[in-house]
Structures are given as structure tokens and as C-alpha cells.
Amino acid sequence: MVDYSWPPMNKRRVIGQRLNRLDGPAKSSGKAKYPTDVQRPGLLHAVILSSPHAHARVRSIDISAAQAMPGVEDIRVMSPAGTEIQWAGAEVAAIAARTEEIARDAARAIKVDYEVLPHLVKEDDLARAGNRAKAAGEQVTGDPDTVFRESGVVVHEGSYSIPVITHCCLEPHGSTIEYKGEKVEMWPSTQNVSGIGGDLARSLNIPVTNVSVHMDYMGGGFGSKFPADRWGTEGANMSKKTGKAVKLYLDRRQELTIGGVRPSAFAKVKIAARRDGTIVAWQSESWATGGVGGGGMPPIPYVFTNIPNKRLNHSAVSLNAGGARAWRAPNHAQACALTATAMEDLAAKLNMDSLEFMLKNANLTLRPETYRAQLQKAAELIEWKKYAHQRGDKTAGHIKQGLGIGFSTWGGAGHASNCRANIHPDGSVEVELGSQDIGTATRTAIAMVAAETLGIPVEQVKVKIGENSYPASGASGGSTTIGGVSSSTRKAAMNALDKLMDVVAASLNVPKDNLEAVDQRIQVKGNPDKAMTFKAACQKLGVKSISEMGTNDPKNPGGLNSQGASGVQMAHVSVDIETGVVRMNKFVAVQDCGLVVNPKTAESQVYGACIMNICAGLMEERVMDQITGRVLNADMEFYKLAGIKDIGEIVVHMDITPEHDRKGIIGLGEPPAIAGPAAISNAVANAIGVRVPGLPMTPERVLKALYGERSLA
Amino acid sequence: MNDLEPKHPGKKKSAFSRRGFLQGVGAGTTAAGVLSVPAEAQAPKAIGPGAVPITLTINGKAMQATVEPRVTLLDCMRHYMDLTGAKRVCDRGTCGACTVIMGGKVIYACSVLAIDAQGKQIETIENLTASGKTHPLVPAFVKHDAQQCGYCTPGFVMAAKGLLDRTPSPSYDQVKDGLGGNLCRCGTYVGVRQAVLEAAKGGRNG
Numbered sequence: 001m002v003d004y005s006w007p008p009m010n011k012r013r014v015i016g017q018r019l020n021r022l023d024g025p026a027k028s029s030g031k032a033k034y035p036t037d038v039q040r041p042g043l044l045h046a047v048i049l050s051s052p053h054a055h056a057r058v059r060s061i062d063i064s065a066a067q068a069m070p071g072v073e074d075i076r077v078m079s080p081a082g083t084e085i086q087w088a089g090a091e092v093a094a095i096a097a098r099t100e101e102i103a104r105d106a107a108r109a110i111k112v113d114y115e116v117l118p119h120l121v122k123e124d125d126l127a128r129a130g131n132r133a134k135a136a137g138e139q140v141t142g143d144p145d146t147v148f149r150e151s152g153v154v155v156h157e158g159s160y161s162i163p164v165i166t167h168c169c170l171e172p173h174g175s176t177i178e179y180k181g182e183k184v185e186m187w188p189s190t191q192n193v194s195g196i197g198g199d200l201a202r203s204l205n206i207p208v209t210n211v212s213v214h215m216d217y218m219g220g221g222f223g224s225k226f227p228a229d230r231w232g233t234e235g236a237n238m239s240k241k242t243g244k245a246v247k248l249y250l251d252r253r254q255e256l257t258i259g260g261v262r263p264s265a266f267a268k269v270k271i272a273a274r275r276d277g278t279i280v281a282w283q284s285e286s287w288a289t290g291g292v293g294g295g296g297m298p299p300i301p302y303v304f305t306n307i308p309n310k311r312l313n314h315s316a317v318s319l320n321a322g323g324a325r326a327w328r329a330p331n332h333a334q335a336c337a338l339t340a341t342a343m344e345d346l347a348a349k350l351n352m353d354s355l356e357f358m359l360k361n362a363n364l365t366l367r368p369e370t371y372r373a374q375l376q377k378a379a380e381l382i383e384w385k386k387y388a389h390q391r392g393d394k395t396a397g398h399i400k401q402g403l404g405i406g407f408s409t410w411g412g413a414g415h416a417s418n419c420r421a422n423i424h425p426d427g428s429v430e431v432e433l434g435s436q437d438i439g440t441a442t443r444t445a446i447a448m449v450a451a452e453t454l455g456i457p458v459e460q461v462k463v464k465i466g467e468n469s470y471p472a473s474g475a476s477g478g479s480t481t482i483g484g485v486s487s488s489t490r491k492a493a494m495n496a497l498d499k500l501m502d503v504v505a506a507s508l509n510v511p512k513d514n515l516e517a518v519d520q521r522i523q524v525k526g527n528p529d530k531a532m533t534f535k536a537a538c539q540k541l542g543v544k545s546i547s548e549m550g551t552n553d554p555k556n557p558g559g560l561n562s563q564g565a566s567g568v569q570m571a572h573v574s575v576d577i578e579t580g581v582v583r584m585n586k587f588v589a590v591q592d593c594g595l596v597v598n599p600k601t602a603e604s605q606v607y608g609a610c611i612m613n614i615c616a617g618l619m620e621e622r623v624m625d626q627i628t629g630r631v632l633n634a635d636m637e638f639y640k641l642a643g644i645k646d647i648g649e650i651v652v653h654m655d656i657t658p659e660h661d662r663k664g665i666i667g668l669g670e671p672p673a674i675a676g677p678a679a680i681s682n683a684v685a686n687a688i689g690v691r692v693p694g695l696p697m698t699p700e701r702v703l704k705a706l707y708g709e710r711s712l713a
Numbered sequence: 714m715n716d717l718e719p720k721h722p723g724k725k726k727s728a729f730s731r732r733g734f735l736q737g738v739g740a741g742t743t744a745a746g747v748l749s750v751p752a753e754a755q756a757p758k759a760i761g762p763g764a765v766p767i768t769l770t771i772n773g774k775a776m777q778a779t780v781e782p783r784v785t786l787l788d789c790m791r792h793y794m795d796l797t798g799a800k801r802v803c804d805r806g807t808c809g810a811c812t813v814i815m816g817g818k819v820i821y822a823c824s825v826l827a828i829d830a831q832g833k834q835i836e837t838i839e840n841l842t843a844s845g846k847t848h849p850l851v852p853a854f855v856k857h858d859a860q861q862c863g864y865c866t867p868g869f870v871m872a873a874k875g876l877l878d879r880t881p882s883p884s885y886d887q888v889k890d891g892l893g894g895n896l897c898r899c900g901t902y903v904g905v906r907q908a909v910l911e912a913a914k915g916g917r918n919g
């Protein structure tokens with residue numbers, strides 16, 4: 001029985017090293033070919049015609065003029081007469097033409113007659129949602145009513161919200177598709193190399209084995225790029241009809257309108273603590289939208305789940321707006337934004353330092369020791385003692401500074417993954433997985449695990465991912481990839497090594513169990529003199545390569561990966577109370593993540609999440625217009641993302657300890673992308689002395705909170 | 714129409730002629746392009762809407778294509794010349810993913826028409842590793858892990874190249890100013906700042 005467990009921390013030679021991303025040179029030199037870069041002979045360019053109306057019925061659609069335009073090769077009606085359109089931006093037709101310019105002209109020449117229907121696109125006022133709001137059942141724990149009335153209990157009530165934001169992937173959704181006879185070649189921008197072919201096949205009603213998926217790189221997904229999508233289906237249909245490859249990606253407006261959003265969350269929260277700061281009761285009336293399907297209740301109260309008395313009510317509000325897709329830590333950033341804010345407001349009412357308040361209540365979390373240690377570490381890194389003050393910076397001048405806290409939890413166990421490891425007689429090694437590198441440095445992690453296992457340098461491992469002909473591996477979502485692919489790679493490489501050791505054992509005349517693979521040798525454990533080089537061992541294979549599989553079964557990860565990551569983030573901001581502008585001074589993330597394969601790229605992932613948090617905390621929101629029913633800022637001028645000057649100093653502390661390491665690998669995509677907006681909102685409240693109830697902390701909102709609605713008149 | 718197809722130099726004889734081009738430019742675009750036009754060529758003559766042959770000087774090479782006058786430099790490079798390092802993201806001068814250097818200036822290739830880019834020296838990301846020489850920005854971006862998905866990265870590298878061309882030893886603030894016109898969704902700014910400072914320190918060979 002092969003022992004797959006990770007080598008002990010002090011024995012690792014590759015895992016745990018700060019290695020450069022293997023595909024860094026290709027990316028930094030522009031040589032990396034993304035799905036949107038794919039060229040095919042005779043390639044047709046396709047575009048989508050979107051509905052301008054948020055709610056409408058298609059009375060008729062006339063494509064004849066468009067079809068007659070020279071250079072137009074195919075048009076597919078996606079919303080035929082009778083279709084009820086449910087959001088602006090919805091796909092009405094797809095047009096393939098010799099050039100993109102012609103396709104856009106043709107889209108403009110399509111005549112659609114709509115019967116415009118009433119729409120609702122804003123959910124900030126629950127009272128106005130009417131029958132578009134659907135209440136979920138009330139959940140009650142303990143006896144909140146009695147506790148809220150008890151004397152000696154301090155009660156705070158407040159309103160909090162976090163808006164819909166979009167994924168705004170820099171590479172838009174879409175794919176290039178080429179039908180060749182019965183077979184379909186697909187170059188999608190996806191997080192789901194092994195699964196997207198099946199998704200396309202189902203929509204085309206063809207065998208999944210007919211679809212070949214190719215993707216070496218992709219330009220960002222963040223949870224929004226799993227399916228083939230309707231545009232994939234129509235791209236395929238147009239390719240079949242024309243006999244040419246069809247390239248169909250959303251344009252920027254469509255990407256921000258129908259490419260996926262993170263649901264909003266709003267809540268009226270009532271929270272109570274004893275005078276010593278112990279939280280005793282929570283009540284919330286929350287609502288959320290993620291489009292026509294409404295939006296589920298975030299897991300509130302967040303992290304501090306063991307508040308003994310709770311009443312939770314939630315309504316899902318259905319809007320005529322582009323639908324939700326998973327967004328890095330679904331519903332967790334929202335939960336934190338509704339919980340950490342209310343907690344700090346209560347702490348302020350108690351005149352307690354918010355750090356002390358969090359520490360005091362850590363027992364209400366599932367991992368009190370971890371959170372306490374992380375709160376203390378983050379406080380040290382942000383210099384809490386130096387900058388902390390009671391709510392409202394009382395120093396003179398119009399620049400006020402403040403500190404705020406957020407916290408997170410996430411699963412992150414590895415997904416189902418299969419890997420094939422090949423060792424060839426010339427000493428070359430390949431590992432093959434139907435996985436994808438969405439920016440996580442998955443390729444690098446796979447190579448490192450194989451290299452560690454086989455005792456060879458990383459450069460000697462050829463990682464083959466991005467094809468659905470390789471052994472199936474899960475989609476990259478929910479922080480499951482590094483755990484999944486590392487575990488399957490470990491097992492496949494161990495199984496292959498075991499076969500190689502059979503050969504070496506016979507040749508050195510020692511029992512196989514006595515052998516180890518280190519420093520490009522297969523040797524008797526601890527004895528480099530009784531050894532054979534890796535290459536020489538491979539030569540002994542003669543003409544037959546070794547090819548072995550390894551599988552990560554999420555139900556039985558065998559200690560290689562697990563779940564349960566905790567994190568604490570703190571923000572230090574300066575707020576100009578004359579202009580309402582909030583500036584980041586410093587942002588600290590303390591993150592626990594189990595065994596870390598490559599600290600360098602893992603830190604990059606956390607830095608990136610911190611910056612996304614700053615975007616969501618300070619500027620990001622989808623703005624809907626109730627009159628036209630459209631997204632007002634479906635572009636990158638007004639859908640604001642932080643630039644390089646907006647982020648301040650960022651400090652990332654990876655909580656790498658033997659204790660965490662023993663848990664095995666825990667995914668890191670979502671955990672650091674949760675706590676930031678709440679931390680920033682709290683820091684602003686600490687600075688200016690009042691709560692800005694809704695995120696993001698834009699100048700407009702800050703001024704309103706300071707001086708009332710009329711301040712902007 | 715055959716002339717919608719890209720034409721690569723040396724493969725086919727180009728239909729392009731300098732005079733024909735200048736006649737075209739006179740009607741549709743900036744005065745600057747018209748100054749050298751001989752008098753007899755100045756009669757207003759619409760160019761387009763059909764495709765016209767153009768020549769661009771990219772990374773020191775003349776590249777030809779036949780494109781509609783409304784085609785941007787970015788789309789011309791990406792769709793007709795297989796120069797796909799520059800990316801199309803916002804397509805309207807906000808994000809910097811399409812950054813190239815034209816006439817020594819950092820520009821957004823999505824915001825310049827291909828026909829207007831004729832006669833200018835254009836440098837793209839592909840030039841930073843051309844002819845066996847690697848610009849120090851490339852390894853610096855790798856070392857500081859200044860890329861995740863990498864889609865924005867060529868734009869950052871080119872904006873940084875333009876900055877270092879102008880300001881060989883930039884301060885931290887100058888780095889931030891120089892790259893303030895580029896956006897990254899994955900959040901790579903921390904690595905980018907370090908990479909550019911290091912590449913500046915290490916001197917340039919570009």
C-alpha cells in the first residue's frame with residue numbers, strides 16, 4: 001500500500017518554496033495565447049444583439065435586411081416572437097460575419113418589435129418591491145424577544161447593505177468554436193475545462209465525446225465562467241451551418257450586464273450585548289437580489305454563529321436585471337458586510353474598543369483560538385494600538401482616520417480530480433489533468449507536487465492541462481482546485497514512482513520499501529551511495545513508459561486536503577470629511593490556509609483578493625436605472641475598479657504553522673475575498689463617527705451619512 | 714470581397730500605394746495626416762466605408778492589411794496581423810489592456826484608428842522578447858509575480874516600458890503615475906509596483 005501522505009514540513013524540497021509561476025514568462029511577454037486570441041482559417045466574427053428593454057415580449061423579429069448584407073454569413077434568432085425578455089441585455093440574436101464590423105452593422109439592421117412590459121430593477125427599498133419580494137420562512141433560535149427586553153442589555157439597531165457588483169472579467173465570456181464534420185473544437189474562456197464540453201454537447205444534442213476543449217490561459221472568471229452558455233451554443237450552430245470557425249465573445253457592455261453578478265444584500269439588524277460586551281441576541285430582516293431568481297440569505301450572523309438568541313427573516317427580491325453567478329465566496333462577503341458592521345456599531349455604543357469586543361466574543365465562533373490569534377496578529381500588523389481611538393476621530397482638521405475589522409470563514413476542500421502521471425524511458429515526466437489555471441498558478445502547483453514526489457526539479461515536469469481529453473478534473477470554483485489537483489497529482493506520481501521503484505529494487509537488489517526518491521536519485525533511504533539516478537532508473541524501463549492514475553475523492557481525501565479556513569482583515573483609512581473621499585492607508589490580511597504549496601503565488605492570490613475587497617469597499621457597484629431598466633455603468637469608466645494608486649499599503653500574513661499544515665491543503669480563492677468591504681466600512685465609521693450604511697464608501701454616501709440627504713443638493 | 718482577408722508582407726503583392734492612401738486620409742481624418750499631400754490629391758474623396766489597404770510599421774517591420782477605415786489599431790493587430798499580445802477589454806480608452814507605444818508615446822491601441830497609425834513607429838509587447846533579447850521588465854514581472862490570469866499584463870508591461878523609456882529611474886510615485894492608466898481585475902498591483910522598480914534599478918537593454 002503506497003503511503004500518499006505529504007512529506008513532513010522539514011523534509012520537503014519543493015513544496016513550500018517560493019517559486020516563480022511557470023507560465024509567468026509567457027504571460028509577461030504577451031506570448032500566452034488566450035481563447036480570445038485564437039485564430040482559425042476563415043474565422044468568422046460573431047456578436048450578440050441584446051435586448052434594450054428590461055422586461056418585454058418580442059412581438060416580431062425581422063432579420064431579412066441583416067441577412068442580405070454582404071459579408072453576413074449566418075444569423076440565429078435567440079429570442080423568437082413570443083419570448084418574454086426578463087432583463088436588459090438578454091440575448092435576442094447572434095450574427096456571424098466575415099468581420100466584426102459587418103457583424104455589428106448587421107446587428108443594428110435587425111428589426112425587433114417589442115411589447116414593453118413593466119419592470120423592477122432596484123431593490124434598495126424593500127417596501128417598493130411588492131409581490132416581487134418572496135419571504136423565506138422565519139428562523140428563531142432561543143428567545144430573542146425576551147433577551148432584547150432584558151435590563152442590563154444594550155441594544156443597537158442599524159441598516160446595512162452591499163450592492164450588486166459584477167465580475168467584470170477582463171477577458172469576456174465566450175468561445176471560439178469550429179465544427180468539423182461531427183466533431184466540435186472549442187476554445188472557451190472557462191473555469192471548467194473538463195465540464196464545459198459536456199455542457200455544450202447537451203445543448204447541441206451530440207455525444208460529449210465529440211467535443212474537444214482547448215484552453216491554455218484564460219482572462220479571469222471569479223466564479224462566472226462554468227457553463228458553455230447560450231452564446232456558446234449559437235456559436236456552435238453558426239459554425240455548423242457555415243462550415244467555418246466562429247468567434248463569439250461578449251462585448252464589454254454585455255460582459256458587465258449579462259456576464260454574471262454577485263447578489264446584493266440588505267438588512268435591518270438588531271443586536272444586543274451585555275454591558276461587558278458579550279453578544280446575546282441577533283435579529284435581522286434581510287433581503288437580496290441576484291436577478292429574476294431573487295437572492296438567498298447570506299449566512300448571518302456571520303462567523304459569530306453561536307449567538308444564543310436569534311431571529312432571522314429574509315426576502316428574495318426578483319429584479320429584471322442580469323442574473324447572479326457565483327462570485328468568489330458566494331454570499332460570504334455579504335454576510336460579513338451585514339455582521340461585522342452591526343457588531344462594531346454595538347461596540348461603539350458600548351464604548352468598547354472594537355478589537356477588544358471581537359476578542360471578547362470569539363467564543364461565539366467555531367474556531368475561537370484561531371480567530372483570537374488572527375485578530376491579534378492583524379492588530380499588530382496594522383498597528384492597532386497606535387491608531388485606535390473611540391468612534392469618531394476627534395483630532396482637528398478635515399482628514400479623519402480610522403480602523404476597522406472584518407473576518408471570514410470558508411470550506412475549500414479539494415474537488416474530484418484525476419491525474420495521469422507518465423514516466424518515460426528518457427527520464428521525462430508528464431502529468432496530465434483536465435484542469436485549468438485561472439490565475440491561481442495551478443500549473444505551478446501541479447509541477448511542484450510532482451517534482452517533490454519524484455525527487456526531480458520542477459522544470460523536468462511537463463504539466464499538461466487545459467484539454468478535456470486529459471483525465472477529468474473538477475471546475476475551478478469554491479477554492480477547490482489546488483487541493484484537488486495537488487492530491488490527485490500526488491497520488492498519480494506516487495503510483496508511478498512505485499512502479500519505477502520495482503525496477504530499481506530489482507536492479508539494486510534491495511526491498512522496494514527501503515527506497516526513496518530525492519535529488520534526482522532513487523536511493524536506499526538515507527544512503528546516497530546505494531542509489532541510481534532518476535534518469536538511469538527510467539532507462540531501465542526499456543521501451544515501456546510508466547503511466548499511472550491518481551484520484552482525489554472528495555469524500556475520502558486521505559489527509560491530503562481538507563477544509564475550514566479562517567481569516568481576519570483590517571483596514572486603516574483616511575476620510576476627507578469635506579469631499580467624502582476615502583483613502584486606503586493600509587490593509588492587512590491574516591489568512592490561515594492549511595498546507596501551502598507555493599507561498600509566493602498563494603500570497604499573490606491573497607493580495608489580489610485584498611485589492612478586490614478594496615474595489616468593493618470603496619467604489620464597485622452596478623447602478624440600475626428604474627426608468628430605462630438598464631445598467632447605467634456597464635463600462636469601465638463608471639463601473640469603477642481600483643487602480644494602482646488607490647490601494648495603499650497591503651500586508652499579507654499567511655498563517656503557515658505546523659498545526660495548520662497538518663490539515664493538508666485548503667483552497668485559497670475565496671477565503672481572502674470576503675472580509676474587506678466590512679473592514680473598510682468599519683474603518684470609515686471609526687474615522688467619521690457615523691455609520692455609512694451602504695457599501696461602497698463613495699464620497700456621495702459618506703457626505704450623506706455626515707450631513708444628511710441635503711448635503712448633496 | 715477578397716480584400717477582407719489579412720495580407721502579410723511578402724506573401725501577396727499589396728494593393729497599397731502611398732498616394733492612394735494619402736488621398737483617402739485627406740477626407741476622413743486629422744489635418745496632420747494631410748499636410749504633406751500634394752495639391753492635386755486634396756480633392757475631398759471619401760474613404761471607406763469599404764476596406765482600404767494600409768501599412769503599419771510594427772516592431773520595425775512593415776505590416777500590411779486591408780481594413781475598413783473604422784477599424785482600430787488594436788483590432789487591426791489582433792484580427793489581421795496575429796499580434797495578440799495587446800488585449801481588448803474596455804475598447805474605449807479606460808483600462809490599458811491594449812497599451813502599445815506609438816511614436817515614442819504610450820497609447821491605447823483601442824482608441825487609435827489603424828489608418829491613422831500609418832507612418833508611425835509602433836512597438837508592441839511582442840518586441841520585448843524579439844530577436845533573442847529580453848527586456849528586463851519581463852523577468853521582473855515574473856519574479857514579483859505581477860500576473861495572475863495575465864490578461865492585463867501585456868498592457869502593464871508596455872505602460873511600464875514607456876515609463877522607463879521616459880524616466881529610467883522612476884520614483885515610487887512616478888511608477889504609480891506611469892501605470893495609473895491600467896486596470897487589473899485579479900489585483901496584481903503590489904507585484905507590478907515592485908517589478909517596475911526592480912526593472913528600473915537593473916537598467917535597461919530595450
Ligand code: FES
Nearest residue numbers: 804807808809823
Ligand atoms: S481596451 Fe484599450 S484602454 Fe481598454
Ligand code: FES
Nearest residue numbers: 861863897898899
Ligand atoms: S492578472 Fe488578471 S486582470 Fe490582471
